[in-house]
Amino acid sequence: xxxxxxxxxxxxxxxxxxxxxxxxxxxxxxxxxxxxxxxxxxxxxxxxxxxxxxxxxxxxxxxxxxxxxxxxxxxxxxxxxxxxxxxxxxxxxxxxxxxxxxxxxxxxxxxxxxxxxxxxxxxxxxxxxxxxxxxxxxxxxxxxxxxxxxxxxxxxxxxxxxxxxxxxxxxxxxxxxxxxxxxxxxxxxxxxxxxxxxxxxxxxxxxxxxxxxxxxxxxxxxxxxxxxxxxxxxxxxxxxxxxxxxxxxxxxxxxxxxxxxxxxxxxxxxxxxxxxxxxxxxxxxxxxxxxxxxxxxxxxxxxxxxxxxxxxxxxxxxxxxxxxxxxxxxxxxxxxxxxxxxxxxxxxxxxxxxxxxxxxxxxxxxxxxxxxxxxxxxxxxxxxxxxxxxxxxxxxxxxxxxxxxxxxxxxxxxxxxxxxxxx
Amino acid sequence: xxxxxxxxxxxxxxxxxxxxxxxxxxxxxxxxxxxxxxxxxxxxxxxxxxxxxxxxxxxxxxxxxxxxxxxxxxxxxxxxxxxxxxxxxxxxxxxxxxxxxxxxxxxxxxxxxxxxxxxxxxxxxxxxxxxxxxxxxxxxxxxxxxxxxxxxxxxxxxxxxxxxxxxxxxxxxxxxxxxxxxxxxxxxxxxxxxxxxxxxxxxxxxxxxxxxxxxxxxxxxxxxxxxxxxxxxxxxxxxxxxxxxxxxxxxxxxxxxxxxxxxxxxxxxxxxxxxxxxxxxxxxxxxxxxxxxxxxxxxxxxxxxxxxxxxxxxxxxxxxxxxxxxxxxxxxxxxxxxxxxxxxxxxxxxxxxxxxxxxxxxxxxxxxxxxxxxxxxxxxxxxxxxxxxxxxxxxxxxxxxxxxxxxxxxxxxxxxxxxx
Numbered sequence: 042x043x044x045x046x047x048x049x050x051x052x053x054x055x056x057x058x059x060x061x062x063x064x065x066x067x068x069x070x071x072x073x074x075x076x077x078x079x080x081x082x083x084x085x086x087x088x089x090x091x092x093x094x095x096x097x098x099x100x101x102x103x104x105x106x107x108x109x110x111x112x113x114x115x116x117x118x119x120x121x122x123x124x125x126x127x128x129x130x131x132x133x134x135x136x137x138x139x140x141x142x143x144x145x146x147x148x149x150x151x152x153x154x155x156x157x158x159x160x161x162x163x164x165x166x167x168x169x170x171x172x173x174x175x176x177x178x179x180x181x182x183x184x185x186x187x188x189x190x191x192x193x194x195x196x197x198x199x200x201x202x203x204x205x206x207x208x209x210x211x212x213x214x215x216x217x218x219x220x221x222x223x224x225x226x227x228x229x230x231x232x233x234x235x236x237x238x239x240x241x242x243x244x245x246x247x248x249x250x251x252x253x254x255x256x257x258x259x260x261x262x263x264x265x266x267x268x269x270x271x272x273x274x275x276x277x278x279x280x281x282x283x284x285x286x287x288x289x290x291x292x293x294x295x296x297x298x299x300x301x302x303x304x305x306x307x308x309x310x311x312x313x314x315x316x317x318x319x320x321x322x323x324x325x326x327x328x329x330x331x332x333x334x335x336x337x338x339x340x341x342x343x344x345x346x347x348x349x350x351x352x353x354x355x356x357x358x359x360x361x362x363x364x365x366x367x368x369x370x371x372x373x374x375x376x377x378x379x380x381x382x383x384x385x386x387x388x389x390x391x392x393x394x395x396x397x398x399x400x401x402x403x404x405x406x407x408x409x410x411x412x413x414x415x416x417x418x419x420x421x422x423x424x425x426x427x428x429x430x431x432x433x434x435x436x437x438x439x440x441x442x443x444x445x446x447x448x449x450x451x452x453x454x455x456x457x458x459x460x461x462x463x464x
Numbered sequence: 465x466x467x468x469x470x471x472x473x474x475x476x477x478x479x480x481x482x483x484x485x486x487x488x489x490x491x492x493x494x495x496x497x498x499x500x501x502x503x504x505x506x507x508x509x510x511x512x513x514x515x516x517x518x519x520x521x522x523x524x525x526x527x528x529x530x531x532x533x534x535x536x537x538x539x540x541x542x543x544x545x546x547x548x549x550x551x552x553x554x555x556x557x558x559x560x561x562x563x564x565x566x567x568x569x570x571x572x573x574x575x576x577x578x579x580x581x582x583x584x585x586x587x588x589x590x591x592x593x594x595x596x597x598x599x600x601x602x603x604x605x606x607x608x609x610x611x612x613x614x615x616x617x618x619x620x621x622x623x624x625x626x627x628x629x630x631x632x633x634x635x636x637x638x639x640x641x642x643x644x645x646x647x648x649x650x651x652x653x654x655x656x657x658x659x660x661x662x663x664x665x666x667x668x669x670x671x672x673x674x675x676x677x678x679x680x681x682x683x684x685x686x687x688x689x690x691x692x693x694x695x696x697x698x699x700x701x702x703x704x705x706x707x708x709x710x711x712x713x714x715x716x717x718x719x720x721x722x723x724x725x726x727x728x729x730x731x732x733x734x735x736x737x738x739x740x741x742x743x744x745x746x747x748x749x750x751x752x753x754x755x756x757x758x759x760x761x762x763x764x765x766x767x768x769x770x771x772x773x774x775x776x777x778x779x780x781x782x783x784x785x786x787x788x789x790x791x792x793x794x795x796x797x798x799x800x801x802x803x804x805x806x807x808x809x810x811x812x813x814x815x816x817x818x819x820x821x822x823x824x825x826x827x828x829x830x831x832x833x834x835x836x837x838x839x840x841x842x843x844x845x846x847x848x849x850x851x852x853x854x855x856x857x858x859x860x861x862x863x864x865x866x867x868x869x870x871x872x873x874x875x876x877x878x879x880x881x882x883x884x
Contacts, residue, residue, distance in 0.1 A: 052488075052564065074486045077827040127751040127812070130819025132827075149826035150819075178763030185718035186766060186784050191614050247830070291715045293610035329529035337525070343604040345611075364611060394533045401536025401560045408488050410830070435566065463715055 044069070044251045049428040051435070054407060056417070056427070057251040063262035064238035068417050069251040072410065078152050078247035079410035081145035082163050083418045086235035088213040089139045089354065095234040095270040102231060103222040105180070105215015108137040110228050112176050114144070117165040122158055131155040139209055140353040141422060147410070152249060153257050160261040163241070166232045168225035181217045191290050191460040195298045195362065199458035202286040203302045206275035209356045238265035242421040246410040274355045279304060280454060287459040296460040297368035299375060301450045303357040309423035310352050316399065316433045317445035318359070322348045323395035324387045324442075325378070325450075326361060332378045341371040359449055372457045379452045386446065392439040400434040468850055473684050476692035477666040480839060481676035488564055490572045490672030491832040492579050492679065493556040495840050496664040498694060500551045500633050506640030507652040508660065512542035512553040513601040514593050514653060519581040525597070531578070535571050536560040540578065546638040547844050548775030549699045553660070554840060555583060558832070561673045572674040576682065584686050586657070592650050593657075602645060609642045616881060620720035621782055624879035627710050628724040634699060634776055663693040667843050671832045696844050699776050701729055704876035711880045720881040721790050722782045723797060728872035729777035733849050735869070736774045737821075737857040742869045743772040744817040746804055747781055751816045753800040758783065764793050775844070779873060787883045794878060804870045809863055818858050825855040 042062060048055035056070035065082075088108060092101045115122045115135070126133040131148035133155075144163060148155050187193045197212055204210040214220075245254050281302050310318075326332050326348045336342040346363035365371045387395075406412040416427045470480040498508060522528035532538045538559030545552040557579045560571050587594045613619045622637070629635040639645065668683055670676040704726050730736045747754035747770030758768040768783040785793045828834035828851045835851070842849050849857070 072486070072830075075830045077830045123750040127749070127816035127819070130816075130823045132820065132823055133750070147823075147827060149823050175763055179759060179766055182718065182764075182784055182786070183766040186617075188717040189616050291613070291616075293613040294607050296614070323533075327529075327533065329526055329533045331526075334526050337600060340600075340603055343607045364607060364614075366607075394530060397535075397566070398533045398537030400566065401538070404488050404536075404560060404564050408832070 042255075047426070047428070049431065052404060052407065052428065052431055054428070059251070059255070061258055061262060062264065064265045064267065065258070065262055066242045066421055067254060067258060068242065068244045068421070069249065069254050070244065070246040070413055070417065071249055071251070072247050075248040075410070076149045077147055077410060078149070078245060078249045079145065079147045079414050080156055080159055080243070080245045081143050081414050081418065082159060082241055082243045083141050083143040084236055084241045085140070085422045086142055086231070086240070087138050087140040088211065089208040089274075090235065090272045091208050091211070092273045093234060093270055094273065095268055099273070100230055100234070102227055103215060104211050104219040105213070106223055106227060106231055107142055108214045109176065109180060109220055109223050110231055111135050111137045111142050111144075112180060113168055113173060113228060114162060114166060116172055117161065117167045122162045125158045126155060129155045129158070137213055139213060141418065143418065145414070153253060156245070156254065156257045157261050160257065163236060164263060166229065166236070168228045170225060173223065173225050173228065177220065180214060180220055184212075184214045184217055184220070187212070187214065189290070191292050191296050194288055194290065195296045195458050195460045198286045198288055199298045199300050199360070199456060202283045202456045202458060203281045203300050203358060204356065205278055205282050207277045207355050208274070209353070234268055234270040237268050238262065239267040240270070242418055244414045244417045246413045246417070272354070277355060281456045283456060285457050287461060289463045290460050292460055292462050294364040295366065295368050295462065296362070296364050297371060298360060298362035298458045299372055299455055300351070300458070301359040301379075301455045303359070303449060303451070305355055305357045308354050309425070310357065312425045312429040313433050313437070313441070314445060315350065315352070316430055316437055317442045318350050318449065319399045320392065320395045320437065320442050321387060321446055321449065322350070322359065323398050324391040325382055327395060327398060329394065330391070332375065335378070336371060336374060339370070339374070341365050341367055341374065368457065368459045368461070376452050376455070379450050382450065383446065383452070386443040387439060389439050392442055396434060396437060400431065403430045403434060470848070471680065474687050474689035476694055477668070477687050479668045479670070479676070479680050479683060481670040481680070482835065483673065483675055484671065485673045487672050487832055488561055489558055489832065490561050490575065490674050491556065491558040491669070491836060492576055493554050493669045493836055494579060494583055495552050495554040495667040496660045497547070497550055497552045497667065497844070498660060498664045499697070500546065500549050500636050502636050502640070502644070504656060505551055505636050505638075506644035507648045507656040508551055508553055509544050509639040510598070510601060510605055510645060510648050511653050511656045511660070512544060512555060513605055514597050515582050515586055516540050516542050516555060517597045517601055518587045518594060520585045520587055521581050523587050523594070525600070535574060536565065538571070538575055540582070544638045545840065547841070548773075549633045549697065550844060551638060552840055555579065556836070563673065572672070573678060576679040580682055580686065588654070591654050593653055598650065598653060602648065605639065605645050606642055609639060609645065616714070616716055616720055617782065617784065620722045620879060620881045621780060623710070623712070623881075624722035624724045624780065624877055627708060627879060628877035632699070632702065662690065665692065665694040667840065669836050669839060671835055698729060701777055702726055704874050707875045708877040710877065711882050713882045713884045716881065716883040718784045719787045719790055719883045720782065720784055721793055722780060722879045723794065723875065724877040724879070725779040725781070726874045726876050727772065727777050727779050728869060730774050731846070733845065733847055733857060734860065736845065737854060738861045738865045739772050739774055739869055741817055741821055741858060741861050742866045743770045743779060744821050745809060745813055745866060746770045746800065746870070749817060749820045751813065753804065753813070754781070754797060757800055758793060758796045762796055764789050764796060768793070768797065790880050790882065798875070801870070801873060804867065805873070807867050809866065814863050814866070818861070822855045822858050825851040825858070
C-alpha cells in the first residue's frame with residue numbers, strides 16, 4: 042500500500058491519500074512547521090439517515106439516533122475515550138451534522154497514541170441498557186439548550202417550513218421524547234450498517250508525515266466488511282411547505298432567516314456549482330453589495346447579516362439570515378432585490394470583486410487545520426476535491442455565474458422564518 | 465518561523481512581530497489600551513467601530529468594503545476586550561499574503577497603509593466624525609448589546625458579573641451599557657480618538673510572511689514620543705461577604721446557573737499559569753472534576769465549565785440545568801470545590817490538566833489570531849510570556865500550589881435564570 046500525492050503548485054500545498062486494505066480511506070495533509078495535528082474519522086451517516094435498508098432489512102430509527110450514537114461511542118468496554126485522551130493531552134471532541142458524524146482530536150504531542158485511541162473508539166462499540174440510560178439526562182439538557190437558542194430555532198423552523206418530507210426538517214438531536222425510545226439494539230443496528238470502514242474517511246492535518254499515520258493505522262485497523270446500507274429519502278416536492286413561519290422567544294433583537302429552496306437532482310453539488318453560488322451570493326449580499334448598503338441604510342440589518350448555501354443529500358437552498366428590528370420589511374426588500382437580480386444578472390464588476398473575495402477566503406481556509414479537515418471529509422463524501430476550488434476560481438466567468446443564477450433564488454419558492462419577542 | 469521580536473517605538477508604544485512563511489494570510493493589528501471608566505468606555509468602543517467603517521481615502525462603508533473585497537476579501541474589524549480594569553480596543557486587518565495574489569499585487573503593503581489610514585486619517589471634518597457612520601455604528605453596537613439577551617448563556621454570565629462587581633469599575637464591562645452608548649456625543653467620540661492616540665498604551669503587531677520593516681517605519685512616523693498618561697493599575701482585591709443570590713425568571717426551557725467566586729489575583733507568571741491550571745483541573749476539560757461528577761456521574765447537565773480571569777481574581781462556573789436541579793447542581797459544584805480545597809487531587813487529574821493546558825498554549829503557535837490574542841492578553845502582566853514559555857511554566861506548577869490557590873476561592877454571587 043502506498044500513498045498517492047496530490048499537489049497544487051499555485052498554493053504550494055500537497056496531501057497524500059491511500060485506500061487502506063481495511064477499507065478505510067486515509068488522507069494525510071502535512072503542514073510543514075506546524076506544532077499541532079488535527080485528526081478525525083468521519084462516517085457518512087448523520088441525522089437525515091433515519092430510514093435505510095441494510096442486509097435486506099428496512100430500518101427506521103428514532104429522531105436523534107445518529108447524535109446519540111456519537112455520544113455513546115465514546116464509551117467502550119475498557120472505559121471512556123476522554124479518560125484515555127486525558128493521558129496523552131489531546132483535546133478530543135465529536136459532532137453530528139445532518140449528513141455526517143465525525144470524531145476528532147487535536148494535539149501537539151504524543152500523536153500516535155492519540156490516533157490509536159481514535160481508531161479504537163470507532164471500532165469498539167459498547168452499548169448497554171445502563172450506559173444508554175445514563176446519557177438521557179445529558180442529551181436532554183443539550184436538546185433544551187438548543188430549544189432556547191434563537192439562532193438554532195430560526196434555522197430549524199425554516200427547514201420545517203421548506204421541507205415537507207425530507208428528514209432535514211427534523212432536529213439533529215431529536216426531542217426528549219424520541220431519544221427516550223433509543224435502545225442499545227438500535228445503536229448497534231446503526232453502527233453495524235454505517236460504521237464500517239468503507240463508509241468512512243480518516244483525515245490527519247498538521248505537523249505529521251504519512252508514514253507516522255500509516256504505522257498506527259496498520260497496527261490498529263481491523264478489516265471491515267462492506268455493507269449494502271442504502272438510505273431511503275421520501276419524495277420531496279419542489280415547493281416549500283409555507284412561505285412564513287414565526288416563533289416567539291425571549292429575545293431583545295428579532296431574528297430572521299430566508300431560504301430559497303432549489304431542485305435537487307444530484308446527491309451533491311459540484312465544485313463549480315458551489316463556486317458559482319458563492320460568487321453569486323457574495324456579489325448579491327456581501328458587505329460591499331448594493332443590497333447590503335440598502336438594508337443598512339434602512340437600519341434593517343447589522344453585521345450578523347450573512348448568507349450560506351445549504352447543500353446535502355436531497356436538499357439544497359440558499360439561506361440569508363441576521364438580526365433585524367423589522368424582519369418582514371428586510372425580507373420584502375431582499376425578495377425585491379432577488380427579482381431585480383434575475384432581470385439584470387450580476388455585473389462584470391461585481392463578479393470580479395466577488396470572485397476575489399471567494400478566492401481569498403478559500404485560500405485563507407488552508408491556514409486552519411480544522412477547516413482543511415472539513416474540506417477533505419466533504420470532498421471524500423461528495424466526490425469533490427480540496428484544490429479544485431482555487432483552480433475553478435482562477436478561470437470562472439461571469440457567464441458561468443449568471444447561468445447558475447437561473448437555477449437559484451426562486452422568489453416564488455422561498456420561506457421566511459422569524460423569531461420575535463414574546464408579546 | 466522567526467523569533468518573536470518586540471521593538472519600542474516610543475514610551476508606551478510597542479511594535480511586535482513574527483515573520484513566518486507558514487501562513488497564507490498576514491495579520492496586522494493596533495491595540496489601544498486605556499483604563500476602564502464609566503465615562504469613556506462607550507465612547508471608546510463606539511470609536512473603534514466608527515474607525516473601521518470608513519476613512520478619508522475610502523469615505524463610506526461601501527467604498528471601504530469594495531477596497532477590502534478587491535484585496536481578496538481582506539477583513540478589517542474592531543474587537544474590544546476587557547483586561548482587568550482596562551479596556552483594550554484592537555483594530556485588525558488580515559488578508560492574503562502577496563505570494564497568493566492572482567495578479568501579483570502587493571496586498572500586504574496596501575493593508576498596512578489601510579490600517580494606518582483608518583487610525584490616523586479617519587473620516588473627520590471640522591472635529592467631527594461622519595454623522596452617518598456614527599449613527600449606524602451606534603445602532604449596531606446597541607443591537608449587539610441587546611442581542612446578549614438572545615443567548616441566555618451569555619446573558620446569565622453577563623448578569624452574574626454585573627451583580628457581583630456592581631460597585632467596582634470592572635462591572636462597566638468592555639463596552640459600557642446600552643444607555644452609555646445611547647448617550648455618546650460627537651464630541652465624546654472625537655475626544656476619545658484624540659485621547660487614545662496620545663495617552664493610551666499602544667501595542668502594534670505584525671504577523672505573517674511579510675517582513676515588518678516597512679510597516680514599522682511607517683508607524684514610527686505617526687508617533688511624536690510625547691509622554692503618555694497610561695499607567696496600569698491592577699484591580700483591588702475584594703473579599704466577599706455573605707453569598708449574594710439573585711434569581712430572575714424568564715420563558716426559557718432550560719435554567720442557567722452561574723456561580724461567581726473570588727480568588728487570588730496572581731502577581732507572577734508562575735501564579736497566572738497555576739490559576740489557569742487550577743481552573744482546568746476543576747472545570748476546564750472533559751476529565752475535570754465538574755465534568756466527571758456533575759455531568760457524567762450525576763447527569764445533571766450538558767456543560768458545567770469554569771473559567772478564571774487572572775487580571776481580576778475572579779472565577780465563573782456556569783451550567784444549564786433543569787429548574788428543579790438548580791440547587792442540586794450548585795451543591796454538586798461546591799462539593800467539588802471543597803474536595804479540591806481539601807487536597808483531593810489525583811496524579812491522573814493533575815497530569816491530565818497539565819497536558820491539556822500545554823496543548824492549548826502550543827496549539828496557539830499555529831494560528832495568527834491565537835498568537836495575537838495571547839500576546840494582547842499578556843501585555844499588561846509584569847513580565848511578558850510567549851506561548852512556549854507558558855507551556856514550560858505549566859510543568860513547574862506543583863500540586864500544592866494548585867491546592868493553595870483553590871483555597872483562595874470564595875463564593876461571592878450565585879445568579880440563576882429560572883425557567884417558568
